[in-house]
Amino acid sequence: MNELDASIRIAESLSETRHEVSIDIPNPVFTLNGVSVYYGEYEAIRDVSLDIAxxxxxxxxxxxxxxxxxxxxxxxxxxxxxxxxxxxxxxxYHGTDLYGPEVDPIEVRRRIGMVFQKPNVFPKSIYDNVAYGPRVNKTKGNLDDLVEESLTRAALWDEVKDNLKKSAYALSGGQQQRLVIARCIAVRPEVILMDEPCASLDPIATAKIEDLMHELAGDYTIVIVTHNMQQAARVSDRTAFFTAEVDDAGERHGRLIEYGPTRQLFSAPVDQRTEDYISGRFG
Amino acid sequence: MSMQTRPDSDFNPADLGQQSNRAWDRVFMWLLFISLAIGIITLVVLLVYVVTKGWPRLDLGLITNMPSIRNPEQSGVQSALMGSIWVIGFTAIIALPIGILAAIYLEEFSKQGGRFQRLVEVNIQNLAAVPSIVYGILGLAVFARALALGQSVITASLTLALLILPVIIISTREALRAVPRNIRDGSLALGATEWQTAYRQTLPAATPGIATGVILSLSRAIGEAAPLLLLGAVTFVTFNPDGMLSGYTTLPIQIFNWTKEPREEFQVLAAAAIVLLLVILLAMNFVAIWIRNRTQRRW
Known part of the structure; x- marks a missing residue:
């Protein structure tokens, strides 16, 4: 009986959040409707619907x-x-199905940039790292200016302007991650996806990346995956809480539990599991 | 039960002394050492033997003179050395692009772990284990006879290229595989195509590994005699090759010819030529090691 009650409550809370989201976000960049992602037969995440502002x-x-x-x-x-x-x-993405038959994934990745968990700078000079995207995309215009502008936006220019020819591996982890962000900006994307961008950084480098995210917000739409709840609370406007559920067959699937304005989700979570997670009771 | 897992509190300083004699440890250590010594002593004896035997002829004349039947004291390996350079040069020109491109296709573009990839992989590994004389038979039938290229530099180069192709493919694939996934991901995430990613990121990052594999495979080819004997390189040659279709001899063939001669002077000459061949092989291997060490993995 308890389980049944619980699942009814989840269903209610899910439908509530979805309802709330669709009113909230007038002109979404991404609209997800019943999205599931599989690896072979395994369903890694199930039936996600949300809008990204x-x-x-x-x-x-x-x-x-x-x-x-x-x-x-x-x-x-x-x-x-x-x-x-x-x-x-x-x-x-802006109303166009990203997985439609006409869509070229190369063009998608040009508009939607990505920053990875481990700073994956290329084994090249700092300059060539930033210039790589414009070069492969044959961007017109002055490359030197574009490199300077991108590094400035990524709050790295002052630290590296005299060493542009030096290997990117000479930089610290935090500088490398800002270089990766500069490299991403140089392609002029609309969206920047960040997959745990501070997971391998110390608190000072993390703070710099977070400041940078605040700088970039507005011009760019940013979606960040993070294990760090304080980070989500500090930087984000909206937060989506996911968890893994075990189904009848014993398989784990990711589910979207709750989605809303960050302040609201952290101060007054609707779902019990959200509250447990943000208060540190599990995960 | 709990009594047995209690820490032993009755400590006696003598407990820290050797508890039993470790004779087996020492026997095993000596076995290892003897095994190593057999390998090294063989190499040293071989080197000392050929150097002392060839010493009288280890002069510049060895490289600058042509071989001569009548006058072994003035005989040299110039035509064989030039023949080796010509044959290996064309072998590299043929085998490198084919081997590297094949490896890039297999590693970067074919479906990973697919049936096609597995089939090709097994076949390439088998080809790498085929004795070189078999490649000689193939070269004789296909290049020398069917394509009527005869006993020429290009016949030898094509045959040796086939011989080292599997090794080049395998070592290039390993070098490509050693480039971390996140470099490729980073490139693709910036809107680069898979081809741009392969030739702007993966290939440059893998170049030291590829170069090492290529040099080692070429040094194998330079020492090969068996397939070339079948292809008819045995002839006594007193001229340098002047083109792809020229006749030729190579260092291993020349050494083989001289060791068959009964006169002592030719044995000395052969020993001197062996030293020269060993110096070339060691130099190539040294370059391979140097490249590998100079470009230590940075990720």
């Missing part, structure tokens, strides 16, 4: 294995590169 920072939080990174990687079709990965449901 333009120019805001949206945080995905939840325990490990809840599929939040998997979901993020489907926003710029990085999951295409994993053999056996596929998606069902509708994931629209």
């Amino acid at each position: 333009q120019g805001e920072i949206t945080a995905f939080i939840g325990p490990s294995g809840c599929g939040k990174s998997t979901l993020l990687r489907s926003f710029n079709r990085m999951n295409d590169l994993i053999v056996g990965a596929r998606i069902t449901g509708r994931l629209a």
Whole structure:
């Protein structure tokens, strides 16, 4: 009986949040309707519906294995590169189905940039790292200016302007991650996806990245996956809480539990599991 | 139960002394050492033997003179050395692009773990284990006879290229695989195509590994005699090759010819030529090691 009650309550809370989201966000960048992502037969995340607001920072939080990174990687079709990965449901970008037959994943990734968990700078100079995106995309205009502008926006220019020819590996972890953000900005994307961008950084470097995110918000739509709830609370405008549920067959699937304005989700969560998670009782 | 897992509180300083004699440890250590010594002593004896035997002829004339039957004291390996350079040069020109491109296709573009990839993988590994004489038979039938290229530099190069192709493919694939996934992801996430990612990121990052594999496979080819004997390189040659279709001899073939001669002067000459061949092989291997060490993995 308890389980039944619980599932009724979840269903209610889910329908509530969805309802709330659709009123809240007038001109969404992404619209997800019943999105599930599979690895082969395994359904990593099930039936997600939410809208991502333009120019805001949206945080995905939840325990490990809840599929939040998997979901993020489907926003710029990085999951295409994993053999056996596929998606069902509708994931629209400004109303266009990202997985439609006419859509070129290369063009998608040009408009929707990504910053990874480990700063994956290229084994090249600082300059060449930033210039890489414009070069492969054959962007017109002065490359030097574009590199300077991108590094300035990423709050790295003053630290590296005299060493642009130096290997990117000479930089510290935090500088490398800002270089990756500069590299991303140089392609002039509309959206920046960040997959736990501070997971390998110390608190000072993390604070710099968070400041940078505030700087970039407005011009860019940012979606960040983070394990760090304080980080989500500090930087994001909206937060989506995911968790892993075990189904009747004993398989774990990621589910969206609650989604709303960050302040509201952290101060007055609707769902009991959200409250347990943000108060540190599990995960 | 709980009595047995209690820490032993009755400590006696003598307990820290050796508890039993460790004779087996020492026997085993000596076995290891003897095994190593057999390998090293063989190499040293071989080197000392050929160097002392060839010493009288280890002069510049060895490289600058042509071989001569009548006058072994003035005989040299110039035509064989030039022949080796020509044959290996064309082998590299043929085998490198084919081997590296094949490896890029297999590693970057074919479906990972697919049936096609597995089939090709098994076949390439088998080809790498085929004895070189079999490649000689193939080269004789296909290049020398069917394509009527005869006993020429290009016949030898094509045959040696086939011989080292599997090794180049395998070592290039390993070098490509060592490039971390997140470099590729970073490139693709910026809107680069898979081809741009392969030639702007993966290939440059894998170049030291590829170069090492290529040099080692070429040094294998330079020492090969068996397939070339079948292809008819045995002839006594007193001229340098002047083109792809020129006749030729190579260092291993020349050494083989001289060791068959009964006169002592030719044995000395052969020993001197062996030293020269060893120096070339060691130099190539040294370059391979140097490249590998100079470009230590940075990720």
